[in-house]
Amino acid sequence: MNLTQEHTLDWRTAARNGLLGGTIILYFGAIGMVSTFSVRNMVGTFLNLGQILSIMGAIAAGLITGRTFLKADQRAKVIQMGALSGLLAGLPPLILIIMGTLVPNSTMFVNINAELVEILTFGLGALVGSLALIVVSGLMGVLGAAFVLLGEKYRKALINALLWVLLLGLFSENAGTVLQKFLGTSAVRWLFQNKSLNPIAAIIIFALTFAFSLFGVGNKGKTKIQSLPSEKQKQLRLIYIVLGLVFALALPWMVGTFLSQVLFIVGLYVMMGMGLNIVVGFAGLLDLGYVAFFAFGAYTMGVLTSPGGFTGGILNFWLALPIAILVGVTFGIILGFPVLNMRGDYLAIVTLGFGEIIRVLAYSNWLAPIIGGAQGVLGIPTPSLFGFRLGKPEYMYYLVLLGSLVAAFIAARLRDSRLGRQWMAMREDEDVAETMGINLVQTKLLAFAIGAGFSAASGAIFASRLQNIFPNSFGILVSINVLSLIIVGGLGSLPGVVVGAAILVGMPELLREFAEYRLLMYGLLLIVMMLAKPEGFWPEETRKRELHAKEDWDNNDADAEVVGAAD
Amino acid sequence: MPMLELNNVHAYYGHIHALQGISLTVDQGEIVTLIGANGAGKTTTLRTITGLLKPRHGSVILEGEDLAPYKAHQIVARGVSMVPEGRGIFAKLTVAENLDMGAYLRNDKSGIQESLERVYRLFPRLKERHNQVAGTLSGGEQQMLAMGRALMAHPRLLLLDEPSMGLAPVLVEAIFDTIQEINQQGTTVLLVEQNALMALSIAHRGYVLQTGQIVLSDVAANLKENEMVQKAYLGME
Known part of the structure; x- marks a missing residue:
């Protein structure tokens, strides 16, 4: 049987x-x-x-x-x-x-x-x-x-078309604001009626997107690019990068103030995600207290720049930013030392505790003279550049865009460096990595320190945008949020961080009226992801391999058996 | 001057006195084997040499230099490579990436390339499968990979922990042939084995370990003839 x-x-x-x-x-x-x-x-x-x-x-x-x-x-x-x-x-x-x-x-x-x-x-x-x-x-x-x-081609096209209609319907108000600038008021008024998609328009959009993804370039274009000589591919990649950059620069002016603010928040989380991705995705150290470094960055910025604060605002944003990052890095190392010999669950629990300790300290009366306790730090000035105040979300968006790009660049270069390989080896097996000649202490501390630096930078920008910071902005949920977004995007993957932040941070901002179900949806999404697409929306190569290793097994099983006979 | 020298080494796991005064030497160009039953302290001896475990008393001396102040990763840099028990390969990385990791401490590109070619000559199987995920290799191939990766560090002393474990007899022979070949190319080998017969047939000298102590040491051929060794480890009456 x-x-x-x-x-x-x-x-x-x-x-x-x-x-x-x-x-x-x-x-x-x-x-x-x-x-x-x-x-x-x-x-x-x-x-x-x-x-x-x-x-x-x-x-x-x-x-x-x-x-x-x-x-x-x-x-x-x-x-x-x-x-x-x-x-x-x-x-x-x-x-x-x-x-x-x-x-x-x-x-x-x-x-x-x-x-x-x-x-x-x-x-x-x-x-x-x-x-x-x-x-x-x-x-x-x-x-x-x-x-x-249905055949795979039709399934993909159908999903595409449905997604377009549903997303346009769901975000019809925001889409309307954006499209108004391109299509004019009357067209938008026809397209979106009663804060929803016009049924006729829905059918047209469905048909168009369905046809486009069915007969469009899609995969054919991809293989065509891959068949080009590497010189041409490089040029093409450069063109894509420039186009993407132009798009990113023009974005706030296309979408307006409200969406710029949403993009700003997404950008903050992208910066944090890039950092945590190094700690968890590259180095395999499960850190649940990541919000602590965000808090260090924010409070350092607040204390150093707020005129009403402890220092009376001796520095401006640009001078305080590197100090905030430095404070974050320092505390990353300080946290790193006691957990050097901890692995897996134990590390997660200790870092979780660390995050909470920092929040409680921020609340405490003991530190209140410096960082304000429950009153927080108030009146943090908005950064200005050559006398120009970056007061609107559109301007602050550029700041996080720059921050995210720098973070992504550093993360990408580190991943492909010697240090990146050290992290990868450590993630796979600490003992073997050590017998390979890798200095575990240094490797771990570097991961914690760099990750903390990104988070502190994000926190510093956060503080200068909000102008007032309070201890309860730095609860455990921020850590969970960042961790979830890198898992949903794809652990260890850089584009995955952006995708994850857009889905887990951007979408909820646009769906504020359903905020009470936010955590429920999070949980659902994570469970469904783990069952259906455990490698994330934009997975990193190794991770994809690992999760589909079983299929590899099945393919190689037959010839693996005959190894002995071959010798 | 011997390549490696252990003088009266005592090591502990918590309260357990695992090594109770081990002294041994390995000379340049030799294959030396440590044989003994489960729990005799064979792996522990290797761990004290690589610095993963620090001895409480006694000294580990590599080419006249006491290794006590060095950490595991620094000892690797001094020319000692270990192939851990159970192979310890990076299962999610490809064969080529695993080999790359082995050369982690080296900077000379041409030298690394040379080592890679040497490894591929020793194990043609690895060359065929260089793009495959290591976790999907067969047991024998994984052992080859672990040895190949250790060789990528271009060690002067190679420590092998139970290379025959869990392998089919044909494969065990192939692996031991390769160990001999590696040794003939100039690498000194310290081999820990439960398969005493195989180990003694390729080694120059051997030590017999029992509950953390060396009870016997001799040239391999003599050990093979020794009555006690035959009874206890070679399964002869």
Whole structure:
């Protein structure tokens, strides 16, 4: 009897997936996510984010069921099992409709109310609406399952097109502000009505993006570039870099003040991410107290430049910045010493404690005369350049852009250097690295110090933008945020840091009205990432190899067996 | 002057007295083997030589220089390379990257290239697989890689910890042939083995370790004939 056949694949698998998907939606509804999300219209007034959320369970269940059956070579059953999953995913949310109809003002489940029923039943009334919900769920299950039957080319194109429509719908207000400058007011007014995407426009955009990614250059262009001589490739890369730079420079003026502020915050996190990426991604030292160095940078900047502060503001931003970085580096080394002999979990716990100690110290009365305790440091001046005050987010954006570029450049050069290889060897195996002649003490301390320096620089800029800093800006959540963003982007990957920051820092800023579910979404995203794409959105080469090593194994197994015979 | 000399070395793991006064010498150009049962202190002896473990008493002397003040990475720089037990390769890096790491302390590009060619000559298998992720190599190939990587540091003294562990008999023979070849090319070898028969058949001299002490030392051929060694380690009655 084969082990893998112990779980026979039949309708029960599909049913389980469906009920599970539906139960998650039941949960989302009960905690009020569906109602809150429904405020955002996506396409027209009839498709909002809440509805999309409420059918996600059915789509996901259909998709997973379809994939399971396809992998087991039961192609014929994919659609019908997907339908079953979808239909069953429609059942658990019925509980919400029943409860919302019978006890609409329950004190225990405040989120299960008439409003939620209205969303779930498409405004058709409880009875007809319930039926409609099940039918729609079944349909979504079929669509999810059908998706896996498509060829890879079509799947990619479909995802592309859907992403465009959904993102434009979701961020229609921001997109409208940006596009106004290029398309004119009337066009934008037509494109985005009622703070959502015009249905006709949605269809056009969908068709265009679908066709474009199906027939566009995509992979063909990539192989074409790779076939060019290396001289030409270098030139092309240079052109891309220049274009990217021009785009980055023009960005704040295209997107306006609010989005510039968002970009500024993303930039701060990119700087921190670049630093933590060295510590965790390159050197493999799990540091959970990274926020401490951000705090050192911010407080050093505050104390040295604030006229009302301890020093009376003896320095300006540009003179205080290197000192802030130096303080960060110094404390990076100071933290490094006690943890030199710690590995893995122990290191994580000690650094976690260190981060908290710094925050508590910032709160304490003991240091209050210098750094203000709970009152924080107030009135930190905005940096100016040759007498020109960088007062607007657009200007501060340039500062973090410069900072991020410098950080990325340093990180890239270090990665390809001797030190980078030391880190890599240490990450893989400390003992072996040592027998290779690598000085572990120096290597570890350098990782901590450089990582801390990036974070301190980010903190210093943060302080001069916010002008007032308080201890509670430096809680553990900042550390978690930075760590999550480099994991989501791809541990050890530099472009991954930018992608991760955009997704985990930028998106939540644009979705402020759903802030109460932010951590829940974080958790979900991390779990889904670990299951579906553990190497991150933009993975680094070694990491990709490691996570797909099993496939390598399977390919090489056959000829590895005959090694002995060959000698 | 011997290449390596251990004088009355005592080493501890916490309270456990692992090495109880080890004295041995390895001369230039020799293959010397340390044989003994599990827990006799063979690996511990190697660890005290490489500086991963510091002896509490006694001295480790490399070409007349006491190694006590040096740390593990500094001892590597003095020409001692170890192939750790269980191979200890960087599983996620490719074969070529692993070999590169071995030459980490060297700066001479042409010399490194020469060493690389030597390693590829000794282990053609590694050349074929230079772009493969090391973790996906077979056990024998991983052992070759670990030895190749140690050779990339161009050591004068090569320490091998149980190179035959977990390998098929054909492969063990191949590995031992290569050890001899490496030695003939001028590298002194200190070989720790549980497979006493194989070790004694290529070594010049041998030491027998028992619970942290050297109980016997002689030229390899004599050890092979020794009644006690035959009984305890060669499985002969």
